[in-house]
Amino acid sequence: MSKMHVEVVSTEQLIYSGEAEFLVAPALEGEIGVYPRHVPLLTRIKPGVLRMTVPGSKEEVLVAVSGGMLEVQPTHITVLADTAIRGEDLDEARANEAKRAAEESLQHATDDLSTAKAHAALAVAIAQLKALDYLKKRVH
Amino acid sequence: MAVGKEILTKIRSVQNTQKITRAMQMVSTSKMRKTQERMRAARPYAEKVRTVMAHLAQANADLGHPLLARRDVVKRAGIILVSSDKGLCGGLNVNSFKRFYAKVKELQDQNVEIDVCCLGQKALAATQRARLNVVASAVQLGDIPKMDKLIGPLTVLFKQYAEGELDAVYIVYSGFINTMKQEPTIEQLLPLTPHHMVVEHSHSWDYLYEPDAPSLMEFLVKRYLESVVYQALAENMASEQAARMVAMKAATDNAGNTIKQLRLVYNKARQAAITTELSEIVAGAAAV
Numbered sequence: 001m002s003k004m005h006v007e008v009v010s011t012e013q014l015i016y017s018g019e020a021e022f023l024v025a026p027a028l029e030g031e032i033g034v035y036p037r038h039v040p041l042l043t044r045i046k047p048g049v050l051r052m053t054v055p056g057s058k059e060e061v062l063v064a065v066s067g068g069m070l071e072v073q074p075t076h077i078t079v080l081a082d083t084a085i086r087g088e089d090l091d092e093a094r095a096n097e098a099k100r101a102a103e104e105s106l107q108h109a110t111d112d113l114s115t116a117k118a119h120a121a122l123a124v125a126i127a128q129l130k131a132l133d134y135l136k137k138r139v140h
Numbered sequence: 141m142a143v144g145k146e147i148l149t150k151i152r153s154v155q156n157t158q159k160i161t162r163a164m165q166m167v168s169t170s171k172m173r174k175t176q177e178r179m180r181a182a183r184p185y186a187e188k189v190r191t192v193m194a195h196l197a198q199a200n201a202d203l204g205h206p207l208l209a210r211r212d213v214v215k216r217a218g219i220i221l222v223s224s225d226k227g228l229c230g231g232l233n234v235n236s237f238k239r240f241y242a243k244v245k246e247l248q249d250q251n252v253e254i255d256v257c258c259l260g261q262k263a264l265a266a267t268q269r270a271r272l273n274v275v276a277s278a279v280q281l282g283d284i285p286k287m288d289k290l291i292g293p294l295t296v297l298f299k300q301y302a303e304g305e306l307d308a309v310y311i312v313y314s315g316f317i318n319t320m321k322q323e324p325t326i327e328q329l330l331p332l333t334p335h336h337m338v339v340e341h342s343h344s345w346d347y348l349y350e351p352d353a354p355s356l357m358e359f360l361v362k363r364y365l366e367s368v369v370y371q372a373l374a375e376n377m378a379s380e381q382a383a384r385m386v387a388m389k390a391a392t393d394n395a396g397n398t399i400k401q402l403r404l405v406y407n408k409a410r411q412a413a414i415t416t417e418l419s420e421i422v423a424g425a426a427a428v
Contacts, residue, residue: 009188011287011363011370013181029350042192043350044359069359071192071347078188080363083287094292095299098276102258 002036003055005076008063010083016063022053023077025070034072041072047127049134050079060138064131066124090116143413147406151399158395164228165388171283172319172381178285179316179374186367193360196353205354206302207361210331214307216253218275218297219243220329221267222313222372223260224380225281230387232314232322232380233262239324240312244272255306257293259373275300285373287366294366301330313372314379320386322379327372329365 006023008016023034026048034041045068052061068081093116221240223233244254258264258277267274276293300306308330315325349356 007184007188009185011182011185011367012178012285014184027350040345040347041350042196042347042356044356069192069356069363071188078192080185080189080192082363091291091295095276095295096292098257098278098292098296101279102264102274102277 004034004036004074006052006079007076008050008065008079008081010068010081012083015065015081016061018052018061019055020052020061020077021055024051025079026050027070032070034077037074038072040074041070043070044068045070045079047123049127049131051134062131062134064127066127090120144406144409147402147409151402151406154395154398154402158392158399161388161391161395165385165392168381168385168388172378172385175283175374175378175381176316179371179378182285182367182371182374186364186371189360189364189367193357193364196347196357196360205357205361207298207330207358207365208332209302209304211304211307214247214250214252216255216306217247218255218257218300218306218309220257220259220293220297220309220311220369220372221263222311222376223258223263223266224376225261225279227262228387229380229384230390232383233266235322236312236314236324237263237266239326241270243310243312243326244270255297255300257297259290259293259369260376281373281377283377285370285377287370290366290369290373294369298330298362298365306330311369311372313376314383316375316378316382319382322383325372327368329368332361 003019003021004023006016006018006020007014021036025032025034026046028044028046032043045065047066048064050063050065052063054061063079065079065081066083068079071078071080219240221236223236227233247254254272255275256267256272258267258274258279260281261279264274264277264279276296278289278293281289297306297309301309308328310326311329312324312326315323317323
């Protein structure tokens with residue numbers, strides 16, 4: 001069976017790099033599965049889990065990502081992963097916080113940000129739970 | 141016999157300072173290695189985003205994203221100033237600030253108003269002292285550059301640019317060349333200059349887009365700019381540790397020299413005191 005090279009990179013580090021025969025990613029408009037020699041595709045992905053079938057191993061490889069972009073080329077796949085949970089509201093809240101920090105030169109987190117942060121933490125927790133769920137299902 | 145008690149106290153105090161500077165030097169040495177690794181780890185992402193962006197720009201020449209807009213007249217500019225949070229790192233921040241003030245002056249001479257975004261405690265303190273208009277800041281960035289802390293301040297600037305309040309955005313940071321050499325660097329972030337969009341592919345092909353090209357372009361442009369700033373911050377942190385290591389090495393050496401000199405003075409004083417006492421005894425004995 002043919003293979004493709006998968007790379008998961010974030011701003012902070014290279015998260016995963018290796019060969020795969022099949023990959024499932026949580027795209028913005030629904031999960032998509034990719035086999036080698038797929039037509040070039042560019043899409044955004046939601047916070048969730050990437051699943052890969054790796055040659056020579058029955059175990060699937062799981063990589064949890066907090067959103068980002070998926071670039072598919074016939075022989076290689078790149079995931080530009082976000083390091084932080086992103087979203088319009090959250091970015092807005094962060095922006096307001098940065099403004100306030102500049103105005104007051106204070107480091108206190110404000111209510112606005114703590115709510116947004118809580119949301120983000122929740123999203124991460126959900127992504128992790130999804131990964132766990134998936135693992136459990138596979139065991140049974 | 142209590143000769144030169146003050147000198148002894150002084151020696152002891154210099155020795156204590158030397159212990160501290162030596163410890164700081166060693167801490168910086170180990171941190172520097174880590175910060176340099178982090179600096180390198182950030183590169184693949186930036187390159188990848190740039191490649192995809194270049195391809196997207198080539199395939200869809202007219203995307204019309206507000207962040208890609210080019211302005212002929214610059215009325216208001218934003219500058220991101222990156223510094224360390226802590227001091228004791230030689231001339232690192234001062235050199236960056238000099239570069240920054242030179243740019244500020246150059247822009248002010250052209251009647252351009254300036255908004256500043258500060259990353260790092262020292263930058264915030266300096267710009268407030270200079271009474272510049274600080275629109276956003278992030279301090280206490282720690283030893284590990286975190287994207288999470290950058291998103292807020294950057295969103296402020298990029299939103300202003302997209303809304304047409306800013307006509308250009310620059311970033312000033314201390315570029316890491318090697319352990320002994322750090323160079324204050326200034327780069328233009330916005331508007332994106334053609335070299336940001338190097339196109340390598342000659343044959344034409346296009347992606348399937350989901351949901352559509354413009355929204356993906358927006359995503360990419362933002363991520364690209366963020367990764368450039370992240371890279372700058374990571375480099376600044378590596379520079380900080382390197383500069384601190386060198387500064388603390390110099391301080392430790394200087395303390396060593398001072399101790400040597402003080403010892404010499406102390407020994408001389410002690411010797412003189414003994415000689416005086418001896419001659420007094422001899423003179424006394426002769427008088428009897």
